[in-house]
């Protein structure tokens with residue numbers, strides 16, 4: 162059974178206008194996304210800025226209102242469940258945010274930041290709570306004394322480790338990591354990514370890894386889904402997609418990876434030229450005449466591609 166399944170998920174933001182601020186239109190941020198994530202794996206959600214990746218992640222943890230479709234976690238449909246019944250399941254899904262500089266409350270000590278989810282879900286004595294927090298700090302490679310400091314006293318990489326410790330507090334099954342390293346120096350990115358891989362085994366975690374960086378996604382993910390304007394245009398096994406991208410949009414993204422394997426670089430340069438020439442044409446192909454979601458066609462058991 163999949164740990165997480167999204168079925169035809171839609172999140173449309175209302176656009177209000179006029180004197181009475183009535184809803185005049187909608188931004189179709191997520192428009193019919195279906196994904197299955199198996200336990201213990203990493204699924205990468207990839208696409209350019211504004212394609213709906215963050216909205217998808219936030220909808221899963223209940224931060225965005227779902228317009229249509231379902232979110233099924235361990236076989237239970239969260240979208241049809243009463244709020245109080247969602248509570249125990251919600252602790253199993255945690256999120257790591259993009260920017261470790263703004264996502265940690267600067268007025269709180271690390272102890273309070275990490276303990277916050279514990280306080281929402283468990284009643285622990287102050288002594289037990291301190292032990293749990295310091296144990297977590299140790300697991301993420303920080304000194305136990307870090308508990309008594311404030312976020313500004315740490316580097317970016319250390320702050321992201323604090324964010325990760327916070328996400329691990331409740332022993333979740335799924336972590337949604339939204340661009341977890343994009344705000345960090347390149348030298349620190351690798352450290353944090355490798356650390357995320359290490360703890361995946363140790364804590365038996367499943368990741369939904371959101372990124373616009375295909376180089377990083379290739380390093381991290383077993384499966385990927387390519388998003389474009391709220392829709393998935395291609396999804397499947399990571400190696401299959403990188404080695405044999407089917408959709409023109411995926412090809413374009415892959416040719417833009419700077420550190421692509423030298424063996425593919427020549428081919429990339431050739432296809433990049435062809436692709437850029439017909440780029441405007443290609444973008445039209447992603448939409449049907451009525452702007453409806455494109456069907457995903459299966460080309461192998463693990464690889465699907467949207468065709469106009």
Ligand SMILES: Nc1ncnc2c1ncn2[C@@H]1O[C@H](COP(=O)(O)OP(=O)(O)OP(=O)(O)O)[C@@H](O)[C@H]1O
Nearest residue numbers: 174188190208209210211212213214215216217373
């Ligand atoms: N609260 C909101 N109200 C209206 N529109 C929104 C809101 N949040 C996001 N959007 C729009 O929804 C679309 C998808 O945004 P989203 O943040 O999910 O994209 P993204 O792929 O995560 O981008 P990025 O990589 O830049 O974070 C964008 O067009 C964005 O402008």
